[in-house]
C-alpha cells in the first residue's frame with residue numbers, strides 16, 4: 001500500500017513501476033485497465049519516452065455488443081487515451097472484442113493468447129466502488145476465468161444511461177496469474193472499497209480482496225482513497241522507510 005498526497009502523485013508512483021518493468025524487460029506483456037483512474041498514468045506513459053514497440057498489450061474488460069469504434073467502447077478508450085501515438089505494433093495488441101459473435105469462444109481465445117504471449121508481466125487495475133476488479137462484480141468466483149458477466153446495478157449507474165448490461169472480463173483467477181499487479185485508486189468515492197479490499201476479509205463479495213492472495217500486488221492510492229484505512233499511518237511509515245531496510 002503506497003499512499004501519495006494526491007492523484008498526480010499516485011500516477012507518478014505508478015509510472016515508476018512501469019519504468020522499473022522496462023528497465024529489466026524491454027518487451028513485456030502489459031495488461032491495461034479502462035476508467036478515469038489510470039488516465040493520469042497513461043498520460044505520463046505517453047510522455048515518458050519509453051520504447052513500447054516490443055510490448056504485448058491486453059486489456060481487462062469490454063462492454064458486450066460494442067464495436068471497436070463505438071463511443072463507449074473500452075477499445076476505443078484505450079486507443080484514444082494510450083495506444084495511439086505510442087508506437088505500438090498492431091500484431092502485439094490484443095484487446096477483448098465485445099462484439100464477438102461467440103463470447104465464450106472469444107474468452108477462450110483470449111486466455112490462449114495471454115498464455116501464448118508468455119503471461120502478463122504487469123496488470124494495471126482500477127477499483128469499482130463496490131470492490132470489483134475488471135467487471136468481476138461481487139460474488140464472482142475467486143478462481144474465475146475470462147467470461148461474459150452481467151453488470152451490477154451500481155456499476156451501471158456509475159456509467160450512466162444506455163450502457164450495455166453485459167461485459168466480457170478477465171476472471172479473478174486470470175488477473176491473479178499476472179506476475180505483478182498494480183492497482184490505482186484515487187478519490188473519496190473509493191475509500192470504502194480500498195478499506196474493504198485491504199483490511200477486510202478475503203471474500204468473493206469484495207472481488208478486489210483477491211489481491212491479498214497475490215505475492216506482488218501493489219496498491220497506489222491518494223490520501224482521499226486512504227482516508228478510511230485503519231493502518232494508514234503504518235503504510236506511510238513503510239513508505240518513508242522503504243530504502244532503509246537493514247540500516
Ligand code: GLP
Nearest residue numbers: 034035036037126127128134135
Ligand atoms: C469499471 C471497469 C473497471 C474500473 C472501474 C473503475 O467498472 N470495469 O476496470 O477499474 O470501472 O473506474 P474508474 O477508474 O473510472 O473509477
